[in-house]
Amino acid sequence: ALQVLTVQLEQMVQMVNRTKVMVNIHAYEGHPFAEWRVGECMACGVCVVSEPLHPEHPYNEDCFVQTENLKGEIERLLEEDNEDERERIAKKAHSWAWRRHTLDNHMDEFLTMLGV
Numbered sequence: 001a002l003q004v005l006t007v008q009l010e011q012m013v014q015m016v017n018r019t020k021v022m023v024n025i026h027a028y029e030g031h032p033f034a035e036w037r038v039g040e041c042m043a044c045g046v047c048v049v050s051e052p053l054h055p056e057h058p059y060n061e062d063c064f065v066q067t068e069n070l071k072g073e074i075e076r077l078l079e080e081d082n083e084d085e086r087e088r089i090a091k092k093a094h095s096w097a098w099r100r101h102t103l104d105n106h107m108d109e110f111l112t113m114l115g116v
Contacts, residue, residue: 016044020086021077023070024050038064042093043101047086049073058100063093 016022022041038059041048048064067073077086 013044016041016046019046021074022046022048023074024048024053025070026051039097039101043097045090045094047077047090048093049077060092060096062089063096064089 019041022037024038024041038048038050038053038057042059042063049070050064050066051070052066052068053059065073065077076082077089
């Protein structure tokens with residue numbers, strides 16, 4: 001089962017890496033896993049367009065696009081003239097995600113949650 005999961009994860013990463021714009025649409029309002037996708041895609045270096053996230057989301061606002069107008073923003077970012085902007089957002093997101101998601105940072109957050 002672990003081998004199948006590993007293959008599925010590798011395939012998912014390959015698929016995400018081929019994506020020009022990843023769209024984040026919430027299945028459930030306020031569901032915590034909906035926002036994990038944003039970080040995972042940012043770490044893969046993909047430009048993310050999302051419905052508005054919870055106001056206390058942990059992501060840098062400059063690293064993805066939040067909008068009520070998903071269709072319009074996706075169409076705009078996919079236009080050839082906006083390729084540089086799309087790539088700038090994706091690179092900034094990738095850099096931010098890899099700086100933020102380190103073992104040290106996560107351990108500090110965990111210890112803070114425990115009150116240590």
